[in-house]
Amino acid sequence: MSKIVSILSLCFFLGACGANNHYQEQFEKGLTFYKTKKFAAAIEAFSQCILIDSNQVAARYNRGLSYDNLQEWRLAQADFEAVLRLDSTRIDAQSALAQVLFEQKKYKQAEELLRRSLQKLPANKTLQRDLIMALLHQEQTEAALEQCDRLIVLNHKNAEAYFFRGYIRAGNRQKMAKQVALQDYNEAICLDPEYLLAYYNRGVLRNELKDFRGAYDDFSQVLTLNPQYAPAYIGRGYARGGLRDETEACGDWQQALTLGHQPAQKLIEQFCNF
Structure with a gap:
């Protein structure tokens, strides 16, 4: 009898090892397909992983990312939700879920998700940023502004909070609010000298305020970074x-068109016929 038990145990062990090896093989295959942008093939490989072990969150998370890249947002949402049921601490899955909810215009659902997440992780910058975006998508500018203020009180070195506050203030029609927005962008750049979007948005605002020299410098810095x-x-x-x-x-607009930015075509047609 003991020999039979030993044989059965050995068979179980060998079967588990075989399954683990097959899981790892499929998972590595999925990662390779994902990195080479073969998202449909990646989904097939990660699905095989899930069939082998439905409790492994890595395969579900990466399949969700693959669905996201194919704009299959409902399927991506289902995978990210499954990840969070298995491991509610995964910040990457919380943020990824918020993004696919944004894509489906489910902004209120995203806001509720992020507020719940921030109750557990109030200092997380990724979730804080996503909440501001959820509020802005719903045109809740005052609530978004209050959230920025709250984050700056918690951490006066939070460059993203200054950036978003500047972005919100720049949308105000009053010139005084736009000047204050410039100060926020300045602070964001001071805290993060490589903050590309802060330079870009400050350049847009400076163009609007007819500070063309300052705008030129900002856009040139953006292009130095990227x-x-x-x-x-x-x-x-x-x-x-x-x-x-x-x-x-006209040379700049032509370069934008060369990079595939089609709005440049109208500018060239309108201003560059000389």
């Missing part, structure tokens, strides 16, 4: 136009 960021060529083109440098402005 030469492929086409919208910055549009903004710098406007700034150069304001500085009466039409030839260089």
Whole structure:
């Protein structure tokens, strides 16, 4: 009898090892497909992992990301929700779920998710940022502004909070509010000198306030950080136009078009026929 038990135990052990090896093989295959943007193949590999062990969160999370890249947002949502049922502490899954809810315009649901998450992790910057975005999507600008203020009180070195507060204030029609928005962008950049979006949005605001030299400098800094960021060529083109440098402005818009930014075509047609 003891020999039979020993044999059965050995068979169980070998079967478990085989399953684990097959899981790892499929998981590595899925990661390779994902990295090479073969998302449908990645989904198939991660699905095989889930069939082997439905409690492994890594396969579900990565399958959710693959669905997200194929704009299969409902399926991505289901996977991220399953991850959080298995492990409610996964911040990456909470943020990813919020993003796919945004894509489906389920902004209130995203807000509720993020508020629950922040009750457990009140200092998490990713969740704080996503909550501000959820509020802005719902046009709750005052609530978003209050959230920014709250974050700055908690941590006066939170560059994202200053950035979002600047973004909100820049949308105000009053010039005084726009000047205060500039100060917020300045603070965000002071805290993070490589904050590309802060430079870009400050450049947009400076163009609006007709500070074309300052806008030119901001967009040039954006392009130093990322030469492929086409919208910055549009903004710098406007700034150069304001500085009466039409030839260089057209050169910037042409570069934006070369990078595939189609709005540049109308600007070229309208201003560059000389």
